[in-house]
Amino acid sequence: MGSQEPDGFREMQPERLNNGDGSVAIDEEKVAKTLRAFELSMKDVTGHEMGVIVGRDGLVIRAGIVGEKDSIRPPKELVKNNIFSHTHHNGMCNLSTEDVIAFIKDGGYEVRVVTPDGRFVSLKRGNGELNRSLGEDMQRMRKGTNILDEIKKRTMEKYGKSDRSLQNKELESVMNEWLSGNANKYGYVFTQGRHEL
Ligand SMILES: [Zn+2]
Numbered sequence: 001m002g003s004q005e006p007d008g009f010r011e012m013q014p015e016r017l018n019n020g021d022g023s024v025a026i027d028e029e030k031v032a033k034t035l036r037a038f039e040l041s042m043k044d045v046t047g048h049e050m051g052v053i054v055g056r057d058g059l060v061i062r063a064g065i066v067g068e069k070d071s072i073r074p075p076k077e078l079v080k081n082n083i084f085s086h087t088h089h090n091g092m093c094n095l096s097t098e099d100v101i102a103f104i105k106d107g108g109y110e111v112r113v114v115t116p117d118g119r120f121v122s123l124k125r126g127n128g129e130l131n132r133s134l135g136e137d138m139q140r141m142r143k144g145t146n147i148l149d150e151i152k153k154r155t156m157e158k159y160g161k162s163d164r165s166l167q168n169k170e171l172e173s174v175m176n177e178w179l180s181g182n183a184n185k186y187g188y189v190f191t192q193g194r195h196e197l
Contacts (some may be wrong), residue, residue, distance in 0.1 A: 012190025051086035076106040085112035101135035
């Protein structure tokens with residue numbers, strides 16, 4: 001397989017991607033540039049979530065995807081092996097269990113969330129074997145009977161009070177800490193960052 005392949009050829013052979021040998025390169029620089037531009041352009045949209053799908057070559061596949069108030073479902077045939085980023089206009093910079101489950105089910109390469117303050121989180125496939133139960137296990141953790149009590153307790157300890165916005169902030173940390181500590185055990189890579197505004 002050489003460089004004479006026509007544009008788009010790689011995307012037509014999704015089975016070649018992530019076979020554990022990293023055989024298909026990603027244009028990291030171009031992808032990062034495109035993601036930054038589109039994430040900054042959509043992060044301040046209010047009322048509903050917004051999304052963009054970017055190919056591994058850094059070209060936009062679909063922009064301006066409009067979601068619901070607290071959810072978004074991009075066309076799954078476009079998500080496959082590609083990068084899907086979306087906004088959480090409520091400011092919570094964490095992947096929901098629904099985000100992770102849909103990402104794995106649809107066979108995406110990377111799923112991202114961006115918030116109005118410019119922060120983002122990313123979950124992507126690693127080069128090795130994947131354990132696809134990541135989403136379900138995350139959901140089990142999220143639905144654990146003690147998690148809400150734990151969050152209230154942590155906000156009380158940290159801030160001396162516990163209202164909805166502090167609890168959301170704490171829930172965001174709990175979810176991110178969990179992915180941070182567990183994603184690699186399933187063959188995925190989790191990162192957090194912030195765009196320079
Ligand atoms: Zn989401």
